[in-house]
Amino acid sequence: MLKQLKRPFQYKKIPLQLDEKVSLGKKAKSKDMGATLKRIWTFLSYNKSLLFLVLLMVLISSALALLGPFLVGVAIDEYIVTRNSDGFITLLAGLAVIYVFHSLSLWFQNYWMIGIAQETVFTMRTKLFRHLHKLPIPFFDKRQQGELMSRVTNDIENVSSTLNSSVIQVFSSLLTLIGTISVMLWLSPLLTLITLIIVPLMFLGMKWITKRTGKLFKEQQKNLGELNGFIEETISGQRIIKTFSQEKKVIAEFHEKGEKLRRAGFWAQTYSGFIPKLMNVLNNLSFAIIAGIGGIFALNGMISIGVIVIFTEYSRQFTRPLNDLANQFNTLLSAIAGAERVFDIMDEEEEFKNEKDLKELSHIKGEVEFCNVSFSYEEDGNTVRNVNLHVKAGQTAAFVGPTGAGKTTMVNLLSRFYERDTGSILIDGQDISLVKKESLRKNMGFVLQDSFLFRGTVRENIRYGRLEASDEEVEKAAKLANAHSFIMKLPQQYDTVLSQDGSGISQGQKQLLSIARAFLANPGILILDEATSSIDTVTELKIQDALQELMKGRTSFVIAHRLNTIQNADKIFVLEEGCIIEEGTHESLLIHEGFYYQLHGKAAVGAHA
């Protein structure tokens, strides 16, 4: 297998059948290109005044680019052919001034356009990032992190580089084209029409090429996103990969995804590379037509030598913008592919939309009720079925049951990370679907199994619970969470910088920090997802002790994985396949000798084994 992986770039292995090449892009969804361009334009037009200046410079440079060759023709007909030197120097000086101003206008349009492009991309990226953080959890369930990251970075970068070059190019090419054809028509309509023979040829060629490249560019961006997603996933899952010795499998998968990207990239570049070649051939063809037919016209006295010189110069100016437009079209296609992927995310509905008229949930006592609640992650599933429960303010409730029974889902519904399908959930008698989600979550604190730490100091990580908390409050919370003593042993105590996954501290210490966070947040309802990972006994006792302290006086929901930690709970709900099958205190459930009794028996056997 490794031998196969190590094989170098396999140019010859790429199939050459056209159908297959094009089918690379067949999966890409075709969208309305015009609508995407319009949306890019709305971002561009935030800088209207600067854009106006750029367009003015484009207009000036295009006009000067037309004037130059025209004056050269005049110089030939009026001064060189007639051997007249009066005013020749003035004409040359005029030409020099024209070319200097032409260069200046090019420089300014470029300078301002870079500014516009950078700002546009900054706005777009900020908007996208802000929007991403307003999307609901189910949105993230369906997507790979790296793939999303690729949209915020690569796809937007793609739009940026195109804006930098394309806007000016497209406008200047269009203006030059219109100006050139107008002057050519004015000088010799017949020769112009003959020269324009290449235009339909060009359009046919372009159509053939862009039909293929558009799809391929989309495929390329999609493959790049997938590859990034895979890289992100495998880097964050390094430990698991190493634990299960799956390096070869991961490399093979990477190779496969890389190969797909390479193929799409290869064909996208190959087809787009045809455009300049095609334009070059057509350019030479138009040059030959003008020289040949123009020469015949000149011999017959229909046009002057100066006009032929102007025409040959203009023919270059006329095919160059067409060439530029064609090239820009390719870049534009790639940018549109990127922009579509960005707008796809922007079009996802925000979580807090339509909440304007809803009430804030504040100063709750913590009474919680589930009335006939049902929910399913998938359309045809049944994860939570007709659940009814009542927990009084300040009580501790525990969810127990086999894996996949729906314990986590219950708290997901309470915090509205997911919306119940039917029934209602009440806090202090208020239906939570009628309150603002943000205010609901502000009243809830989470201590999860996998306590996520951000890159930053210990202090910053605890302060995440309440950003405005003072240093004293942070330390007080750490003391309550039994975290203070281990923090003081860290190299820079509260200022010790933790890496993103908190790799410098133990799993148990991470839990203590997340308990400190919850103390600082001081929520009305607490959700505890018990750690299943093995934590040393001393730290575990510290965690249990801190949690008992944290739960005091507030409603708490414990997702219990070990039954010994919830024996003091006021209510234990036993779940099986999304239904509450038993409910009571530890003692009453044991007396009942039902499912809980069996679970408890198994746990006891497990503990003794």
Ligand SMILES: Nc1ncnc2c1ncn2[C@@H]1O[C@H](COP(=O)(O)OP(=O)(O)OP(=O)(O)O)[C@@H](O)[C@H]1O
């Ligand atoms: N985001 C999701 N999308 C689709 N199905 C999901 C999702 N999250 C959970 N499920 C499914 O819903 C069911 C209940 O899952 P849940 O996480 O609530 O179980 P649990 O009792 O907390 O399990 P565990 O003890 O293993 O954590 C399971 O069958 C699970 O596969």
